[in-house]
Amino acid sequence: xxxxxxxxxxxxxxxxxxxxxxxxxxxxxxxxxxxxxxxxxxxxxxxxxxxxxxxxxxxxxxxxxxxxxxxxxxxxxxxxxxxxxxxxxxxxxxxxxxxxxxxxxxxxxxxxxxxxxxxxxxxxxxxxxxxxxxxxxxxxxxxxxxxxxxxxxxxxxxxxxxxxxxxxxx
Numbered sequence: 001x002x003x004x005x006x007x008x009x010x011x012x013x014x015x016x017x018x019x020x021x022x023x024x025x026x027x028x029x030x031x032x033x034x035x036x037x038x039x040x041x042x043x044x045x046x047x048x049x050x051x052x053x054x055x056x057x058x059x060x061x062x063x064x065x066x067x068x069x070x071x072x073x074x075x076x077x078x079x080x081x082x083x084x085x086x087x088x089x090x091x092x093x094x095x096x097x098x099x100x101x102x103x104x105x106x107x108x109x110x111x112x113x114x115x116x117x118x119x120x121x122x123x124x125x126x127x128x129x130x131x132x133x134x135x136x137x138x139x140x141x142x143x144x145x146x147x148x149x150x151x152x153x154x155x156x157x158x159x160x161x162x163x164x165x166x167x168x169x170x
Contacts, residue, residue, distance in 0.1 A: 004074055009066070010165055013038040016076050017064055018082070018157050019150035023097065023106040023143070024062075024120040030161040031123045034060045041067040042080055047091055052080035055089045060125045076147065079108055081118060083125050091119070098139035099146055106143050109136040 017038040021030065030036075034059075042050060042065060054061045063080040079095040094111035095118070107127075108118040116129035117136055157163065 009040075009074060013064070013066055013072055014163060014165065015151040015154055016017070016147060018155055018161075018163060019107040019147050020062075020064055020079075020097065020106075021157055021161050022150060023099070023146060024108070025122060025160065026105050028117035028122045028161060029159065032037055032059070033123050034062070034120070034125065036062050036064065036161070039066065041065045041077055042093070047093060049090045050080060050082045051091050053083050058084055060084075062120070062125065076144075081108065081125055083127075096140050097147060098136045099143035100135045100139040101142075103139070106137065106146075107136070107139075109140065 017036050021036055029170065037050075040046075042063065046118070050061055050063055053059075054168075060083045061081070065077050066074055067077045067081060069075040069077070081090075081092040081095060085088050092110055092115060095108045097106050098109040098117065099106045102103075103104075105119075110116055111119070113133045116127060119126045119128060
């Protein structure tokens, strides 16, 4: 993949973040205790930084990650979550969006089946272990298709969330 500049990456990342917010929250407004972030795939240091940010801010963070795909394009590759609960910060990486059959809102499927899945409320990420794994796995492709469709079409979430672009300080 050729190196993309900041503007080219943001042209891909921002509409995906907006689409994911709509898919996970419906039309509910985002509260200050939850934030969505989009950027390159996280390495070990990036995962630690996401956890540090969740710890210091006491905000649940959902990171949409982007990187090279098989066709050499820059695309959505997965989700990482960092949440602070009772003095401990938890990290879940390599998660995927899932839109199980009959569901109106997407959920986030953990990478490890034993970790269950996550629903997103306007205030927080809620960890559940109840959905049958097969239903979640069957919902991954429909979720990817919907995310791509919404991100290409573009949606207005200004009444729902403030989306800001912040250049990487590196």
